[in-house]
């Protein structure tokens with residue numbers, strides 16, 4: 001088991017945004033979290049990735065209790081994430097966005113910087129190499145010297161995934177990666193996620209677009225009002241009465257809210 005939560009809770013005042021969630025994901029799995037708007041999915045990501053402290057419960061990552069570990073340390077331990085809204089550095093080039101993403105992995109300290117040591121030069125060379133490889137991997141080589149803000153929307157989202165990969169994660173959390181994408185961009189994203197899996201990554205995603213979920217997820221976990229109300233294979237889950245009720249209707253597909261950001 002790569003990641004596990006035990007009775008995880010996050011409250012905001014009187015609101016139980018995440019309520020007693022027992023969750024796990026195994027190495028190599030692709031798991032999707034679905035649920036109506038406001039059901040606690042992003043808050044779950046925020047707590048698991050160390051951005052927000054848990055109110056109670058435990059988070060175990062690679063057999064270690066990381067419940068109180070901070071976000072940068074979680075990244076260093078091998079978990080990376082993307083956000084619902086694009087968080088690139090708009091005025092940096094595609095390439096430089098990746099080099100910045102590499103920062104958490106850096107070994108050279110201030111002293112190295114001052115004397116521009118061989119170690120730092122070696123690290124710079126490796127960062128260049130990594131940026132080249134990641135841009136190639138996500139199909140953005142032609143855009144490498146363009147500022148992030150000038151990239152087409154789908155390309156910006158792929159660059160975010162590449163930036164998360166720059167920290168060399170074992171587990172990647174993707175928060176609505178297809179939000180705002182057109183069908184062609186969603187197809188490209190599907191292919192990219194399949195290649196992430198081939199690369200050996202474990203993938204946990206929040207997604208509203210059922211086409212993507214049905215195509216890529218091996219297991220689906222359903223949240224409602226902060227609680228995990230169902231889980232199973234995609235086709236089992238969509239017919240689960242509790243899930244249908246959470247979405248208030250007979251067809252999950254047609255009723256899942258598809259928001260554009």
Ligand SMILES: Nc1ncnc2c1ncn2[C@@H]1O[C@H](COP(=O)(O)OP(=O)(O)OP(=O)(O)O)[C@@H](O)[C@H]1O
Nearest residue numbers: 012015017035036037038039040041042043044084
């Ligand atoms: N920082 C915060 N402070 C107070 N309340 C918050 C905070 N973050 C989230 N919430 C509340 O927690 C609940 C869960 O929100 P969350 O964003 O986790 O849901 P979600 O399932 O990701 O929704 P969506 O699909 O709309 O992104 C909501 O009622 C939301 O208003």
